[in-house]
Amino acid sequence: MNFEIAFQRLIGHEGGYSNDPDDPGNWTGGKIKVGTLKGTKYGIAANTYPNLDIKNLTLEQAKAIYKKDWWDKLGADGLHSAIVFQLWDFAINAGKDRAIKELQQAIGFTGSQVDGKLGPATKAKVNEFDLNDVLLTLTAERLKFYASLPTWPKYGKGWTIRVADNLIYAAKDN
Missing domain, CATH: 1.20.141.10 (Chitosanase, subunit A, domain 1)
Structure with missing residues (x-):
């Protein structure tokens, strides 16, 4: 297992842009109607990345975030x-x-x-x-x-x- 394989599997689960107002992850405050509804793209969510332009996020940017903030920091x-x-x-x-x-x-x-x-x-x-x-x-x-x-x-x-x-x-x- 390496990051490339893990990312390909992950991205198969994580879709494109969504701004479902019933999903707390789509809100910058992490709760429904708390903060700004910015959405989720490629699994990168507004509640975790409130200052990111989620809607215009590229797949390569998402990949870099997953590597730096998730894969490298898991400590497994x-x-x-x-x-x-x-x-x-x-x-x-x-x-x-x-x-x-x-x-x-x-x-x-x-x-x-x-x-x-x-x-x-x-x-x-x-x-x-x-x-x-x-x-x-x-x-x-x-x-x-x-x-x-x-x-x-x-x-x-x-x-x-x-x-x-x-x-x-x-x-x-x-």
């Missing part, structure tokens, strides 16, 4: 590449802390151990598990998280398709 070195992709894709879709917390829960961390930080203890514990067990459990935690969101009725089908595609990638990557 030392983990199997199949887990890295799944974690990275989840982080982009739901936030880095959320994705790491779900990974931590998938490996049995509880309480203060679930801190959203991909530190040495988390990495060591992940590597104690069978790869497929981590992939499947992380995916299950991801689906449970999505289903808990109030926006599930509107966006749940798309999230489920994305996760199903990622399960296919996980089967190929392991």
